[in-house]
Amino acid sequence: MFLESIRMSWMNITKNKLRSFLTMLGIVIGVASIIALITLVRGAADNISAEVTELGGNKIFINIIGTPLKQGLSRDDAEIIKSVENVEGISPTISGKTAIVYKGNVIENVSIQGKNEVYFKADPGLIRSGRAINILDLENKSRVAIIGSNIVKDLFFGTNPIGEKILINGNTYTIIGTLEATRGFSMSSTNDVVIIPYTTALQSLGIKDISSLDVYLDDTSLADETVVKIKGVLNRAFNYREDSYTIFNMGDIIESFQSIMSMMSLLLAGIAAISLIVGGIGIMNMMLVTISERTTEIGLRKALGATPYTICLQFLIESIFLSVIGGLLGLFFGALLAYVLAAFIGINISILFSTNALAMGFSAAVGIVFGYMPAKKASRLNPIDALRSL
Amino acid sequence: MQPVLSMRNICKSYYTGTGELKVLKNVNLTVQKGDFLSILGPSGSGKTTLMNIIGCLDTPTSGKYILSGRNILDMDEFELASVRNREIGFIFQNFCILPRLTALQNVELPLIYSGVPFSIRKTKAMEILERVGLADKMHSLPNQLSGGQQQRVAIARAMVTNPSILLADEPTGALDQKTGNQIVSLFEELNRDGITIVMITHDRNIAVRAGRIVHILDGIVSEQELKPFVS
Known part of the structure; x- marks a missing residue:
């Protein structure tokens, strides 16, 4: 039926x-x-x-605005933050803009970023070819550079850039690696940057301060407490002016x-x-x-x-x-x-x-x-x- | 012997805005097994209402109705559906066969409602169609059949569940005289085989071919012996 x-x-x-x-x-x-x-x-x-998430779910971003007396974090401040509980490592950024020259070709206004080895260890996918910055580079303040994909295209189209020499701010740097192209609208696009050891950057770019700091955490679930502790360090460093820095917990944003x-x-x-x-x-x-x-x-x-x-x-x-x-x-x-x-x-x-x-x-x-x-x-x-x- | 159908003092009234309209007045009717009964009356006499009550499509206002030993007035909607399915075989004036089903499928329909399995259903339906003379038209659609053939399909459908009564409402009303006569002849033949038939008609020429005639006029039923019609 x-x-x-x-x-x-x-x-x-x-x-x-x-x-x-x-x-x-x-x-x-x-x-x-x-x-x-x-x-x-x-x-x-x-x-x-x-x-x-590619930017890092276990990351805290600290961006320094600074006070009139103190423009950015010093290396000592960074070391104190590194010693905070639950901090696995820190990756400071020193950034400046300058021209780069290769065999008479000039690109004006290139973003130069000083980074350390932690930055590359946290994301092994960053490097497309060559090698990353290592501790020796940092200790020796080596003049080595890793270049973004657009710069590879502009200066080294069809040739291998590894081992070539470029001029940055008047100094000669050896290219040791290239960066993987990042996707278009990512806010951390590194396609147009040149990365050098941050110790080298402090010495030869004429910049004395760390403008931003990525803090890597051991345990993401304790991020809130770690943020509070880091704020304590920053408050002391900037004379308790909370408007002198911004702090982002990536996990919260996600x-x-x-x-x-x-x-x-x-x-x-x-x-x-x-x-x-x-x-x-x-x-x-x-x-x-x-x-x-x-x-x-x-x-x-x-x-x-x-x-x-x-x-x-x-x-x-x-x-x-x-x-x-x-x-x-x-x-x-x-x-x-x-x-x-x-x-x-x-x-x-x-x-x-x-x-x-x-x-x-x-x-x-x-x-x-x-x-x-x-x-x-x-x-x-x-x-x-x-x-x-x- | 217990009659197939027994009605005692059946009344049916409709309530209209102006008052009570008595359609059936104290109807007494008995049908024995093997009867061929015609109910003869002009339109408006209450014969359709009587047929609806016989067919368990309608319930009387008062009275007693026993069909095959069962009291119809005590039944609910589901029991009535089952009685209509097993005890009554309806034949309508305008055939009422479903246009999208073949003759065979139309005849199978009541068996579907009584839950007969497919294979048995088909065999039964084919046997009945052969009996009404449509062995070669089983897979035809209604629009490929003549009026007489369509009415034969309807008769086959009415008989397929082996009901106690074949209930025909103006079965020749939509047919020409010759075809109508053939249908009545089929009824006579079926009746000779022992099938009980109640036929409602306003046509005296058709009515006289039944063994018994019951007259209905203004809701009153009276029975008379079969005698030549005098106008």
């Missing part, structure tokens, strides 16, 4: 192909938009999170970013769900029309022995069919839309099973909820009245 109901429902849906399709369209659009929106937002969030993204995807899904409800009303309307068209048939079936339950089941199956087929089509088009848009924007996406299950479950629920009222109405039809409307 159940199989017969399914067969009858299917016949009725395929009889009016255009009408069934138009009825399903609401569900198709609803499910497609839910799938596409959730997938895209999640994809974008994952991509941005990955980039942010966390709040992720919670914003998940809220956003919920909000978008909620908006898309409204279109599912509109689609459901479309199904209900169509079912009511079908039932009034088929009043005679319902009366006849009742005369032949169909129980109210059987009639209700038949129409309920029909509306569930409509919504589930609509859901499947929506799934397909939503996934297609998400992939096309993702390729267009340039993000990686993956369509999760849970998203599909959610959308399918929701559309089946729409079929049941909005199909129940018309089906109940059909099952309550008085067979005499139904047969009389011949």
Whole structure:
């Protein structure tokens, strides 16, 4: 009997192909938009999170604004911070801008950054070719440089830059390595920089202060306490003027970013769900029309022995069919839309099973909820009245 | 022997804005197994209401109705559906066969509702279709069949569950005279095989071919012996 109901429902849906399709369209659009929106937002969030995490989830960034008396951190201050509990290592940055020269080619205004070995150890993926700065370079204040990918392109197109000599601020440096290209909108893009040992930078760039400091933590979960301790050090160093530095805990940023993204995807899904409800009303309307068209048939079936339950089941199956087929089509088009848009924007996406299950479950629920009222109405039809409307 | 159908003092009233409208007044009717009964009456006489009550599609306002030994008035909607399925075979004026199903599928329909398995259902439906002379039309759709053939499909459908009564409402009403006669001949034939038939009609020429005639006029039923019609 159940199989017969399914067969009858299917016949009725395929009889009016255009009408069934138009009825399903609401569900198709609803499910497609839910799938596409959730997938895209999640994809974008994952991509941005990955980039942010690349910057380091276990990092604290200290940026020094300085006071009129003291422009930046001294090496001693950095050593004190290094000795704070839970600090695994520190990577100071000394930055300046100057011209670099290679065989008569000049690039003006290049960002020169003095770094230490910790910076490279924390992220081995930074180096594309050659080697990183090591402790010996720092101790010897070696004139060695690691150059960003754009500088490689501009000065060494088609040749190997390792071992070549460039002029920075009038001094000759040997290129020991090149940096991996970083992605476009990352805030820590190192494509256009030249990195030299920070001890060398202090000596030969004429800069005496450390302008920023990356602090690497042993245990990310204790980040808040470590931040408090580091603030203590900084407060002493800058005479308790808290506006002289900024301190970012990367973990906090990632966390709040992720919670914003998940809220956003919920909000978008909620908006898309409204279109599912509109689609459901479309199904209900169509079912009511079908039932009034088929009043005679319902009366006849009742005369032949169909129980109210059987009639209700038949129409309920029909509306569930409509919504589930609509859901499947929506799934397909939503996934297609998400992939096309993702390729267009340039993000990686993956369509999760849970998203599909959610959308399918929701559309089946729409079929049941909005199909129940018309089906109940059909099952309550008085067979005499139904047969009389011949 | 217990009658197939027994009605005692059946009344049916409708309540309209102006008051009570008595459609059936103290109807007494007994049908024995093997009867071929026609209920004859003009339109507005209450014969359709009577047929609806016989067919368990409607319930009387008062009275007692026993069908195959069971009290119909005590039954709920689900029991009534089962009685309609197993005890009554409906034949309608305009056939009422579903246009998208083949003759065979139409005949199978009541068996689906009584939960008969597919293979048995098909065999039964085919046997019945052969019996009404449609062996070669089993897989035809209704629009490929003539009116007489469609009514035969409806008769086959009515008989397929082996009901206690075949209940025909103006079975010849939508047919020409010749085809109508053929259908009545089929009824006669089925009746000779022992099938109980109740036929409702306003056509005296059709009615006289039944073994018994019951007249209904203004809701009152009276039975008379079969005698030549005098106008």
